[in-house]
Structure formats: C-alpha cells, structure tokens
Amino acid sequence: MTIDPKNDNRKYNPNIGVNDDAPVQKSPVKWMLMLLALIIVLTAGTLWKREKISLKATPHFPELTTSGKLGRIIVNEQCAECHGEDATGNSRNGPPLMHPMYREEIFPDFHFRRVLKEGRPSRAWQFGPMPAQPQLSDEDITNVIAFIREVHDATGVE
Numbered sequence: 442m443t444i445d446p447k448n449d450n451r452k453y454n455p456n457i458g459v460n461d462d463a464p465v466q467k468s469p470v471k472w473m474l475m476l477l478a479l480i481i482v483l484t485a486g487t488l489w490k491r492e493k494i495s496l497k498a499t500p501h502f503p504e505l506t507t508s509g510k511l512g513r514i515i516v517n518e519q520c521a522e523c524h525g526e527d528a529t530g531n532s533r534n535g536p537p538l539m540h541p542m543y544r545e546e547i548f549p550d551f552h553f554r555r556v557l558k559e560g561r562p563s564r565a566w567q568f569g570p571m572p573a574q575p576q577l578s579d580e581d582i583t584n585v586i587a588f589i590r591e592v593h594d595a596t597g598v599e
C-alpha cells in the first residue's frame with residue numbers, strides 16, 4: 442500500500458512504532474513539583490495561623506495591684522519565653538494568656554493552679570505541652586493569676 446504524503450497521519454501519532462507492551466515512561470518531575478508546592482502551602486498555612494493566634498491579644502494594662510505587679514514580674518521572668526512579654530503572645534513557643542480562652546468563666550483559678558503545678562499536654566494549640574512550674578509557691582501563683590485577671594478585666598476580655 443502506498444501512502445499519500447499529504448495524508449500521512451503516522452507523523453501525528455507519537456506512538457507509531459512503539460511496542461504497545463513497553464512500559465510508558467512518565468516523568469516524576471511534575472509530581473515532585475506538585476508535592477513541593479503542597480508542602481510549601483501547608484507550612485505557610487501553619488505559620489500564618491500561629492502568627493494570627495498570637496496577634497489576637499491586644500491587652501490594656503490597668504494600674505496593677507501589688508499582687509498583680511508581683512505576678513507580672515514572675516510572668517516576665519519565667520513565662521515570657523513561651524507566652525510572650527506580659528503573656529501577650531507573639532511567641533512561637535506558646536499561646537498568649539491575655540486571650541479570651543483564659544477568661545475566668547471558662548478557665549477558673551483552680552484550673553490555672555493545677556496547670557502550673559502539674560503541667561498540661563498540648564491540647565488547645567499547636568505549640569506543644571505546657572511544662573509544670575514546681576518552683577512557684579502558692580502565693581506566686583496567686584500573684585500570677587491576679588496579674589492575668591486584672592489585665593483581662595481592663596481589656597474587657599469576655
């Protein structure tokens with residue numbers, strides 16, 4: 442059979458001459474790029490979410506009581522590394538405590554005390570566990586709670 446060169450559809454068929462049983466070679470590059478893009482999107486999403494959580498706190502500082510002042514010193518010396526300066530967040534190691542989640546109605550003092558004495562596994566956030574603070578006396582804890590509550594009240598955290 443002769444082939445009319447004007448009507449030779451063989452050159453449009455990329456599979457012509459290829460053994461049908463031969464494994465089809467697909468480049469993995471496309472999939473690797475898609476996977477990379479997915480990883481970048483997920484990582485960026487997680488970082489953005491953390492940043493957003495930290496920025497939620499916009500506290501107002503009242504004239505603190507003596508107890509509140511002592512609590513503030515403890516917070517800035519022992520908690521700021523994870524909870525940010527004045528426990529306002531903006532840390533990649535822990536949540537802000539000046540946050541509606543820790544208002545008295547849903548986070549009562551007895552729970553606050555227990556967390557400081559016993560620590561707490563990571564639950565509400567993605568920062569990891571809250572380590573116990575056995576160095577704090579009952580009075581220290583009272584002062585820390587006073588500081589947090591006084592700022593909550595002045596901020597109208599509810």
Ligand code: HEC
Nearest residue numbers: 519520523534535556561563564565566568569570571574
């Ligand atoms: C090494 C880091 C680190 C230090 C230091 C630290 N915390 Fe935390 N804290 C965390 C993390 C992380 C969480 C969040 C745990 C979670 O996912 O619920 C947390 C949670 C808390 C909570 C909320 C717990 C709950 O049940 O939701 C309180 C209250 C708290 N911290 C108080 C303090 C105080 C007060 C200090 C200082 C005396 C302190 N933390 C020091 C990391 C820390």
